[in-house]
Amino acid sequence: MTSVDSAASREVRAGDWTGLAREASQAFIAGAPAEDHRELLVVQLAAGDYAIPVERIREIVRLATVTRVPRTPDWLVGVVALRGEIVEVVDLRRRLGLPKGEAMRANRIVVIHGDDDGVAGLLVDSVTGVLRAREQDVLPAQGHEFRCVDELVRSGTGFVSVLDLDRVVGARDE
Amino acid sequence: MLRRLAHEFGVPSGAGREGQFVVVLGMGEQRLGLVVDGLDGQQDIVIKSIKGPIQSIHGIAGATELGDRVAILVIDVSALVAESSRRREAA
Numbered sequence: 336m337t338s339v340d341s342a343a344s345r346e347v348r349a350g351d352w353t354g355l356a357r358e359a360s361q362a363f364i365a366g367a368p369a370e371d372h373r374e375l376l377v378v379q380l381a382a383g384d385y386a387i388p389v390e391r392i393r394e395i396v397r398l399a400t401v402t403r404v405p406r407t408p409d410w411l412v413g414v415v416a417l418r419g420e421i422v423e424v425v426d427l428r429r430r431l432g433l434p435k436g437e438a439m440r441a442n443r444i445v446v447i448h449g450d451d452d453g454v455a456g457l458l459v460d461s462v463t464g465v466l467r468a469r470e471q472d473v474l475p476a477q478g479h480e481f482r483c484v485d486e487l488v489r490s491g492t493g494f495v496s497v498l499d500l501d502r503v504v505g506a507r508d509e
Numbered sequence: 510m511l512r513r514l515a516h517e518f519g520v521p522s523g524a525g526r527e528g529q530f531v532v533v534l535g536m537g538e539q540r541l542g543l544v545v546d547g548l549d550g551q552q553d554i555v556i557k558s559i560k561g562p563i564q565s566i567h568g569i570a571g572a573t574e575l576g577d578r579v580a581i582l583v584i585d586v587s588a589l590v591a592e593s594s595r596r597r598e599a600a
Contacts, residue, residue: 400579402581402582404563404569405517405518405568405569406566406569407563408563411561411562411563414559414582415578415580421558421559421572421573421574421580423559425561504561505562
């Protein structure tokens, strides 16, 4: 494989998640980053790294009480109330066919914009940081994790799977 | 007609336990008795729609927030009454 420094990715490892959220939202307000770069939020799931495009992120919140909802698929953890708004939370591990996780202090809900004015919460093990990747370090991926991963990004020593959010929150094609 | 809410929703119930309640629901001429594990109180609420990938959940009309970021589901009475009368006709 190519050397490590071929990845010009910058990974910000911040200790606190508010800083990350601020960074992500600032990136969103500032509009798209330089054309040939992509900003991704790196989250951890079952010891693997997954990335979410920052422009789709609305906020990152701590895991609060989740109300389970009957008659829904097992990948739906339930609903949470966010400032009066009732939002469904998807268990990202289950959605990707990964083993079920234990509740941890590091758990976060990444709230993303869906299509139209839709929103959805994604339950992740933890939030790692923001990754700024060059376009040439992004490779197509197929058939990964229930087709919820559509790209891979070279990052440091390995690859990060970029989530196809429309598939992740798309309940249609089960 | 009597139904267990826990059974309708496929969740574990306190069936056989003492002190269970029957909530009698009415829709027009129809009546449905819903067996519940307990009653917590009465409150006026605003029903909010649930946002997310699952657009509609049969038997759930929406949800509301009871403070502390806790969401409470609101039962769709008409859906449950219609469902049980359909089932009775089919039987």
